[in-house]
Amino acid sequence: MHVLLKELELPHATVGCVECLSVAVLFEQVLLSFFGCDAASLLPRSPSLSDFVRVYRQQRSQCPSKQTRYIVMEKAELLRDADANLLPALLRLQELVEDNVTVVLLSEIVWDKFRPNTGCFEPLLLHFPDYSKGELQQVLSRDKHPSYSAEFYSSYINILLGVFFSVCRDLRELRHLAALNFPKFCEPLAEGKVKETDAHKLWRNIEPHLKKAMRTVYLREVSSLQWEQMQQTEERDTAAVRGLSAHTHVELPYYSKFLLIAAYLASYNPARTDKRFFLKHHGKIRKTNFLKKNEKTSNHLLGPKPFPLDRLLAIFYSVVDSRVAPTASIFSQISSLVTLQLLTQVSHADQLDAPKYKCAVSMDFICAISRCVCTCFLIHGSRRENRIVQVNGPFTSFLLKENVFFL
Amino acid sequence: MSKRKLLQAHLPAGECVSQLQEVLRQRLCHQQLPGRPEGVEAQHKHLLELLKRTSVHGESNSVLIVGPRGAGKTMLLKCVLRDLQEEEEEEAGKNLLQVHLNGLLQTDDRIALKEITRQLHLENVVGDKVFGSFAENLSFLLEALKKGDRSSSRPVLFVLDEFDLFAAHKNQTLLYNLLDVSQSAQAPVAVVGVTCRLDVLELLEKRVKSRFSHRQIHLLSDPTFAEYLGRVRTRLGLPDHFPDGRFAADWNASVETLCEDKSVEEVLRRHFNSSKDFRSLHVLLMLCLSRVSVAKPSIRPADLLEASRLCFADAKANMLHGLSILELCLIIAMKHLNDVYEGEPFNLQMVHNEFKKFLQRKSNSMYNFDPPVILKAFEHLQQLEMIRPVDSSSAKTQREYQLMRLMLDHSQIMEALQKYPQCPTEVKQWAMSAFG
Numbered sequence: 001m002h003v004l005l006k007e008l009e010l011p012h013a014t015v016g017c018v019e020c021l022s023v024a025v026l027f028e029q030v031l032l033s034f035f036g037c038d039a040a041s042l043l044p045r046s047p048s049l050s051d052f053v054r055v056y057r058q059q060r061s062q063c064p065s066k067q068t069r070y071i072v073m074e075k076a077e078l079l080r081d082a083d084a085n086l087l088p089a090l091l092r093l094q095e096l097v098e099d100n101v102t103v104v105l106l107s108e109i110v111w112d113k114f115r116p117n118t119g120c121f122e123p124l125l126l127h128f129p130d131y132s133k134g135e136l137q138q139v140l141s142r143d144k145h146p147s148y149s150a151e152f153y154s155s156y157i158n159i160l161l162g163v164f165f166s167v168c169r170d171l172r173e174l175r176h177l178a179a180l181n182f183p184k185f186c187e188p189l190a191e192g193k194v195k196e197t198d199a200h201k202l203w204r205n206i207e208p209h210l211k212k213a214m215r216t217v218y219l220r221e222v223s224s225l226q227w228e229q230m231q232q233t234e235e236r237d238t239a240a241v242r243g244l245s246a247h248t249h250v251e252l253p254y255y256s257k258f259l260l261i262a263a264y265l266a267s268y269n270p271a272r273t274d275k276r277f278f279l280k281h282h283g284k285i286r287k288t289n290f291l292k293k294n295e296k297t298s299n300h301l302l303g304p305k306p307f308p309l310d311r312l313l314a315i316f317y318s319v320v321d322s323r324v325a326p327t328a329s330i331f332s333q334i335s336s337l338v339t340l341q342l343l344t345q346v347s348h349a350d351q352l353d354a355p356k357y358k359c360a361v362s363m364d365f366i367c368a369i370s371r372c373v374c375t376c377f378l379i380h381g382s383r384r385e386n387r388i389v390q391v392n393g394p395f396t397s398f399l400l401k402e403n404v405f406f407l
Numbered sequence: 408m409s410k411r412k413l414l415q416a417h418l419p420a421g422e423c424v425s426q427l428q429e430v431l432r433q434r435l436c437h438q439q440l441p442g443r444p445e446g447v448e449a450q451h452k453h454l455l456e457l458l459k460r461t462s463v464h465g466e467s468n469s470v471l472i473v474g475p476r477g478a479g480k481t482m483l484l485k486c487v488l489r490d491l492q493e494e495e496e497e498e499a500g501k502n503l504l505q506v507h508l509n510g511l512l513q514t515d516d517r518i519a520l521k522e523i524t525r526q527l528h529l530e531n532v533v534g535d536k537v538f539g540s541f542a543e544n545l546s547f548l549l550e551a552l553k554k555g556d557r558s559s560s561r562p563v564l565f566v567l568d569e570f571d572l573f574a575a576h577k578n579q580t581l582l583y584n585l586l587d588v589s590q591s592a593q594a595p596v597a598v599v600g601v602t603c604r605l606d607v608l609e610l611l612e613k614r615v616k617s618r619f620s621h622r623q624i625h626l627l628s629d630p631t632f633a634e635y636l637g638r639v640r641t642r643l644g645l646p647d648h649f650p651d652g653r654f655a656a657d658w659n660a661s662v663e664t665l666c667e668d669k670s671v672e673e674v675l676r677r678h679f680n681s682s683k684d685f686r687s688l689h690v691l692l693m694l695c696l697s698r699v700s701v702a703k704p705s706i707r708p709a710d711l712l713e714a715s716r717l718c719f720a721d722a723k724a725n726m727l728h729g730l731s732i733l734e735l736c737l738i739i740a741m742k743h744l745n746d747v748y749e750g751e752p753f754n755l756q757m758v759h760n761e762f763k764k765f766l767q768r769k770s771n772s773m774y775n776f777d778p779p780v781i782l783k784a785f786e787h788l789q790q791l792e793m794i795r796p797v798d799s800s801s802a803k804t805q806r807e808y809q810l811m812r813l814m815l816d817h818s819q820i821m822e823a824l825q826k827y828p829q830c831p832t833e834v835k836q837w838a839m840s841a842f843g
Contacts, residue, residue, distance in 0.1 A: 050512040050522060085572070089511040094437070095481075096512065109792050110722035118571070118603055119476040124690055127722065130729025132828060166732040166773070167780060219779050301756045303808030360805055 001072055001106065012070040017078040023086060027052040030071055035059040049089050053096050060099045068100045076105035080114060088120040095121075133165055140171075140178055148186065156185050159203055163210045168218070177213060180224055184209050250340070255324065256333045257369050260359070262316040263343055264366045267304035267359035271311065278318040300363075306346040306356045309334075421701050423654040427645065431696055434642060435689045444486050445638065446628045447479065453624060454487045454599075461562050461597040462491065462503040467589040469598040469619055471570065473605055474626030477684035480601050483626065484566065503597075504563045510572025516581045517541045519573075524548060527563070549584065552594045562595040570600030574610040582611070586618035628683075635679050635688075640666055642692055643706070654704075661705040668708045674715045691718055723815060726791060727823035732834070733776060733784045735827065736762060738793070739838045741813045742820050752797045752810035755785050769833050782807065 005012045013033030020026040024047050031040040031052075039059045044051055071093075073079065079087045089096065090103050103123075107114075111125055131139065137157055144153035160178055168174065185206045193201075216227065252260065269277070312334075317324065324330065337343045338357070347356040433439045444451055450472075460466045472480045491503065506526045513519035521537040524544055529551055537544065552563070565585055567573055573582055589596045600607075608616060630638070643662045649655040665671055678691060694714035695706050727738070740761040744753045759781055766774055786806075788794050794811045824830060824838055 048512075048514065048518055050514075050518050053512055054525075083514075085511045085514055092511070096509065108726075108790070110726060112722065113792060121476075122686060122690065124693065125717075125722065127717075127720065127725050129725070167776065167784065169729060169731045214780060215777055219783055301754075301760055303754065303756070303804065362807070 001104070005070060005072070010067060010070055011065060012072060014072045014074070017073055017075045020078075020082075023047070023049070023052075023082060031055060031059070034069055035063065049083075049085065056097045056099070060097060065100065068102055070102050070104060072104045072106065074106045076107040077109045077114070079105075084116065087114065088116055091121040091123055130169060131171065133161060136165070136169070136171065136174065137161060140174060143175070143179075145182065145186075153182075155199060155202075156182065156206075159185075159206060160210065163207070163214065164218075167214065173218070176224070177218065180227055181206070181210060181213060183228075250342075252369070253333065255320070255330060256337060258320050259312070259316055259330075259333055259337060260342060260361065261366060261370055262312055262319050263307075263337075263357065263359040264361065264363075265319070266307040266312050266315050268300065270305075271307075274311070274315065278315060304358045304360070306358045309355050309357070312357065420704065423651050424699065424701050424704050426650060427654075427658065427704075428696065428699065430645060430649065431643070432693075435693050435696065440482060440486055440489060441641075444479065444483055445641075446630060446634065447483055447626060450483060450624050450626060451487060454483065455490060457622075458487060458491055458503070458564065458597060458599075459494070461564065461595055465562060465595040467593075467596050468622070469586055469589045469600075470622040470624060471600045471602065471607065471619075472624045472626065473602055473607065474628075475605075475684065476603050477682075477686035478626040478628060479685060480603075480626055481568070484599065484601060502561065504561050505566065506563060507566045508568065508573075510567070510569030514572070516576050519576075519581050520544045520548065523565075527551075545580075545584065549588070552588050552596065560594040562597065564597045564599065567598065567600045570602035571604045571607050571610055573600075574607070574615075579612050579615050583615050583618070586615060589620075590618050630683055632676060632679055635683065636666055636672075636675065638685075638688065639675060639692070642688070658705065665706055665708065665711070671708045671711050674711055678715065678718075687718075691715065694718070721819065721822075723793075724819050724823045724826070726793070727815070727820070728826060728828075730788075731784070732831070733774070733781070734788055735824075735830075736765070736774065736834060736837075737781070737784055737788065738813070738815065738820060739824075739834065740765070741794070742815075742817060742838070745813060746817075750812075752812050754810050755782060755807045758785070765837050769837075 002014070011034065013030045015026055015029050017026075020029075024043070027043060027047050028040045031043065039055060042055050042058075071090075073090075079090070093103055094101055105123065111123075137154065140157045140161075141150065141154040144150055157178065160174070160181065164174060164177060185202065188202065188205050213227070265277075313326070316330075334343070334357075338345050342359075342361050343357045344360045345355060346358050347354070454470070454472070457468050457470055461468055472484065474480045488505070504527060506523050508519055508522060513522055520541060521544065524537050524547070527548075529547065539547070573579070576582075585596070585598050588594070589598050604610070608619075608621075611619065640662060643665075644659050645655040647655075678687065681687075691711075691714050694717060695710045698710045698713075699706060727735070730738070737758055740758045741753060744757060744761055745751075759778065762774075762781070785794075789796075789811070793815055794813050797810045797812055821838065824835060
């Protein structure tokens with residue numbers, strides 16, 4: 001859009017709707033681009049749309065233009081959240097100011113979602129088709145490195161697209177990934193091990209690297225700077241990357257870990273199974289008709305359920321191997337888990353005697369945490385329930401059924 | 408006789424085409440007023456009569472012009488005002504003062520009042536700034552209007568665009584005062600409201616409604632297909648005073664042949680069946696016009712077909728075309744969930760589960776992505792508004808468990824799959840299988 005407007009040298013004003021916290025910013029930018037800063041200063045302190053149109057009309061009568069003026073608004077979907085009259089007024093701007101002005105709205109969201117309740121002046125809709133794989137390859141090959149040949153770079157782009165195309169089609173993301181990973185791709189070339197045309201070896205070198213990039217940089221778990229530093233240091237590392245949501249990022253005290261595990265068990269196991277798992281001598285649980293009917297959806301799919309504090313403590317005491325006294329430090333650790341957003345408080349803040357909580361962490365987090373704890377947990381996740389059997393010490397006999405995890 | 412014809416100007420082709428574009432675009436984009444409004448003669452006469460009574464005889468009136476969007480209400484009003492201006496110059500009588508207000512711009516009674524005082528150039532306006540508070544301005548305006556009577560003061564016409572938005576102001580003070588002045592024997596005032604809502608009278612308060620004269624002009628035009636075709640001809644035809652007569656004749660002839668073409672008639676009939684108003688017709692003709700160039704100085708039936716296809720294209724299906732394979736697989740998984748559970752909301756974990764079932768069956772390691780990658784694809788779909796959260800309480804639940812609904816239709820997804828470039832066959836087969 002910019003290239004077109006600049007090439008044709010048309011008078012235009014570009015407004016990024018993300019920057020316009022209030023409409024005053026929008027009005028000022030438009031008046032500034034079209035008529036200069038004295039026009040923008042004519043607007044009163046908190047201008048309404050009426051003031052904007054009035055000042056525009058005055059300016060237009062002072063300096064009429066033979067060409068059409070263009071106002072380009074990026075991320076136009078944010079206009080829907082502004083005042084209800086702003087979008088319809090902008091669509092009718094040509095009528096209201098009686099000038100040759102065109103408003104161009106750029107957005108990723110379809111027009112049907114923009115339409116206000118009582119209708120508005122329907123704009124012309126132009127669809128920008130997405131890039132195909134070939135077109136992406138062409139565009140990405142344009143920013144080639146000066147010291148390498150064009151075919152070399154395009155073979156690199158080919159490999160990159162092969163890995164990332166099925167996941168992401170955004171040109172900006174792909175460009176970023178291409179720029180970050182190119183030095184690594186050229187490494188064996190620089191070290192003299194491989195020639196430019198040796199495609200297979202280059203592929204073998206770069207492929208695990210790209211796969212790692214998908215898990216980390218693509219997800220913005222590590223920043224680009226960290227990624228480049230990691231490339232320069234020892235590559236053969238099997239330790240977990242210190243990403244934003246890495247489990248090693250948070251260091252919890254000993255009892256907090258057990259509290260968190262107990263919270264996970266309380267959230268994902270139904271309450272009636274507690275007796276069976278955590279007591280030494282339990283009876284048989286008879287399934288009633290009601291239970292048989294509602295067994296279909298696994299708790300893993302529906303999300304964590306809330307549990308009262310007493311249940312948490314009961315499970316906690318049975319899970320912890322040593323005897324723990326119910327002191328204030330245990331309770332304060334529960335509150336700090338809530339502050340860290342590893343638990344969420346479901347009950348109202350002023351219900352002090354029976355607070356309810358929910359576990360807000362995933363299975364991987366729990367697995368990582370219990371690895372630090374020296375007991376082994378066996379999680380038998382069937383379609384219906386989560387059975388956790390605690391096996392202490394060297395007793396490693398367990399039953400192998402479906403979806404068995406050993407931590 | 409023949410010598411006169413030889414002296415007609417022949418402009419070069421490029422100039423002709425640009426002149427043509429200018430004339431037609433003025434008509435289509437700039438709401439140029441036609442010489443005579445078509446299909447609304449009775450309403451035109453009624454309104455003209457009313458305004459004449461106000462400006463010449465000093466009678467106060469109020470009227471509402473009601474019609475759906477794009478029916479030509481503003482155009483009718485402007486035509487009437489233009490005709491009134493032309494007539495007034497013949498009579499050395501009073502001139503009508505006009506105040507134009509728009510509900511979209513004047514969102515508040517205060518702003519509206521300032522605008523009125525500015526447009527009437529009352530004494531409390533210096534340059535551009537209006538002095539005084541709202542109450543002072545209101546009393547000043549009412550004084551100014553009340554002092555006159557039929558014989559000595561100039562009639563004022565208030566045009567209120569988007570009248571229904573004025574009814575949403577606090578206490579409807581502006582409407583009340585304007586209609587009050589129009590009912591009492593004071594300065595002659597005409598209040599013309601223009602609105603698209605057919606139930607606008609329900610929005611008025613009782614005291615405002617009772618002061619309104621309940622005069623409504625409805626623009627519910629119902630053209631036949633022949634009239635619609637006629638409109639296309641008039642819109643595209645060049646006027647007689649076009650500089651190059653031969654080019655204009657050629658162009659008009661090509662428009663005639665275009666309108667008689669069978670495929671064009673089908674396309675126009677389709678448009679006529681979906682909406683009969685001017686605006687959608689203008690959009691269609693505008694798209695055709697943009698293909699006219701020096702190399703191709705006429706509109707062909709293929710252009711019209713192409714423009715029609717663009718108008719009727721499904722935007723969401725186009726967006727689906729641009730998704731990555733992973734996102735497409737997620738949408739297919741959601742479609743299966745919708746089919747099995749009959750439209751109940753789902754969350755990411757359920758979709759991921761469904762996707763894993765597909766992967767297990769196909770034992771294809773190409774689509775084995777980590778859960779965070781799948782979460783990112785899911786969030787991209789949410790950003791494109793293909794899925795929408797059921798309730799907006801995002802603080803309480805984790806992102807993976809938040810319930811969502813799919814905003815796409817079954818048929819849209821299947822259609823998009825057909826057009827998707829290089830869609831893997833197993834994905835297509837999965838989509839078409841009945842039970843996931």
